[in-house]
Amino acid sequence: DVVMTQTPVSLPVSLGGQASISCRSSQSLVHSNGNTYLHWYLQKPGQSPQLLIYRVSNRFSGVPDRFSGSGSGTDFTLKISRVEPEDLGDYYCLQSTHFPPTFGGGTKLELK
Amino acid sequence: QVQLKESGPGLVQPSQTLSLTCTVSGLSLTSNSVSWIRQPPGKGLEWMGVIWSNGGTDYNSAIKSRLSISRDTSKSQVFLKMNSLQTEDTAMYFCARIGHTTGGFDYWGQGVMVTVSS
Numbered sequence: 001d002v003v004m005t006q007t008p009v010s011l012p013v014s015l016g017g018q019a020s021i022s023c024r025s026s027q028s029l030v031h032s033n034g035n036t037y038l039h040w041y042l043q044k045p046g047q048s049p050q051l052l053i054y055r056v057s058n059r060f061s062g063v064p065d066r067f068s069g070s071g072s073g074t075d076f077t078l079k080i081s082r083v084e085p086e087d088l089g090d091y092y093c094l095q096s097t098h099f100p101p102t103f104g105g106g107t108k109l110e111l112k
Numbered sequence: 113q114v115q116l117k118e119s120g121p122g123l124v125q126p127s128q129t130l131s132l133t134c135t136v137s138g139l140s141l142t143s144n145s146v147s148w149i150r151q152p153p154g155k156g157l158e159w160m161g162v163i164w165s166n167g168g169t170d171y172n173s174a175i176k177s178r179l180s181i182s183r184d185t186s187k188s189q190v191f192l193k194m195n196s197l198q199t200e201d202t203a204m205y206f207c208a209r210i211g212h213t214t215g216g217f218d219y220w221g222q223g224v225m226v227t228v229s230s
Contacts, residue, residue: 054214
């Protein structure tokens, strides 16, 4: 299985500040069809995960442009600018290029 | 709009079988694939398995021998059955749709908490 390694595990931030989360995969996530199936989720306390970014850099419907994704191959980054209170929670990356789909271990975004 | 909702017993005894239902609306199961994903308390997410739009299934090899996913398209329901439950199966269980455009899990149910305890 593809191992997804997220860093940091915990990320203290100030409201209005910027946050950056890294996700590295144990093998390339480029699919044979040329797409890279790396996605980012936010799970707020007591809620199910919500899709933020799909296929590396595409914002899902309704996701503010404060969220951006980048990367290629095995290294990916989620950036959050101008952090707001509703951005706090656990962030997960997911790869669905290879079977089975696997998640990163999570990053807790919390107030400094 | 697309909605998924899980239902099932909150408490299951060790060695017994878990049965969960995911009822979907706003989508057809004959053209959408649905996965089950679980999350132990305070831990990360684990993909369990999928039922594809054509009715085929795939499972996580770690639990494949204990897991079965099926569906009733006329009732818009997806079922999960897992036998030989142990305390480590205590988790929140989610169903989620695989998006055609995204390739990821784009819509999730609220989840159902299952506790394995005598």
